[in-house]
Amino acid sequence: EVQLVQSGAEVKKPGESLKISCKGSGYSFTTYWIGWVRQMPGKGPEWMGIIYPGDSETRYSPSFPGQVTFSVDRSISTAYLQWSSLKASDTAIYYCARRRYTINWFDAFDIWGQGTMVTVSS
Amino acid sequence: DIQMTQSPSTLSAYVGDRVTITCRASQSISTRLAWYQQKPGKAPDLLIYEASSLESGVPSRFSGSGSGTEFTLTITSLQPDDFAIFYCQQYKSFSTFGQGTKVEIK
Numbered sequence: 001e002v003q004l005v006q007s008g009a010e011v012k013k014p015g016e017s018l019k020i021s022c023k024g025s026g027y028s029f030t031t032y033w034i035g036w037v038r039q040m041p042g043k044g045p046e047w048m049g050i051i052y053p054g055d056s057e058t059r060y061s062p063s064f065p066g067q068v069t070f071s072v073d074r075s076i077s078t079a080y081l082q083w084s085s086l087k088a089s090d091t092a093i094y095y096c097a098r099r100r101y102t103i104n105w106f107d108a109f110d111i112w113g114q115g116t117m118v119t120v121s122s
Numbered sequence: 123d124i125q126m127t128q129s130p131s132t133l134s135a136y137v138g139d140r141v142t143i144t145c146r147a148s149q150s151i152s153t154r155l156a157w158y159q160q161k162p163g164k165a166p167d168l169l170i171y172e173a174s175s176l177e178s179g180v181p182s183r184f185s186g187s188g189s190g191t192e193f194t195l196t197i198t199s200l201q202p203d204d205f206a207i208f209y210c211q212q213y214k215s216f217s218t219f220g221q222g223t224k225v226e227i228k
Contacts, residue, residue: 043221044209044219044220044221044222045158045166045209045211045219046218046219047211047216047217047218047219059216061216061217062123062216063123095165095166097165100171104213106154106213106214106215106216106217107171107213108156108168108171108211108213109156109166109168110168110171110177112165112166112167113165114164114165115165
């Protein structure tokens with residue numbers, strides 16, 4: 001079964017750092033782009049960007065300039081989303097998702113992780 | 123940034139109804155559009171890509187149409203499992219989602 005499994009919920013204080021994970025299985029992890037999507041409480045999804053596990057090439061959304069960093073560990077088929085200094089406004093559910101297998105940089109997401117709830121509160 | 127605007131925001135319908143949701147792009151996106159269904163507490167599920175291509179495993183009562191700046195998602199004969207929030211997503215230039223359309227039971 002093709003799936004993405006994300007790490008568990010996190011509760012952090014403003015200013016703290018955080019790294020959440022997304023482990024792929026059931027497919028060739030290095031040949032599909034992985035995207036990250038933010039969904040704030042009661043709002044629609046927001047596309048944060050994508051990373052190609054094959055060579056770690058990234059495309060960040062202009063709406064999230066310098067706020068987050070994507071990375072991968074190919075040896076364990078896992079993608080990461082990290083923050084160096086969290087803010088209360090980072091409180092949201094974060095999804096990883098597999099981009100469809102096409103030649104385009106940007107495309108739809110066909111497989112989604114279950115989401116990781118991140119709460120930032122003092 | 124390409125902005126995506128969905129209408130209506132909320133839609134009340136009966137089981138068996140034909141339902142249409144509209145998504146408008148702030149500039150032409152050709153057919154670079156997807157539709158998703160999201161149920162409470164779950165991740166979005168891909169229904170339609172390239173404006174009108176049905177994702178594998180999605181029931182044929184779902185269909186998409188449009189190109190350029192105006193797109194529609196149609197559900198023929200609404201089923202109890204279809205009540206959810208639906209989002210469009212453009213992927214012509216980076217990617218942005220619409221604000222969602224909630225389909226409620228009437």
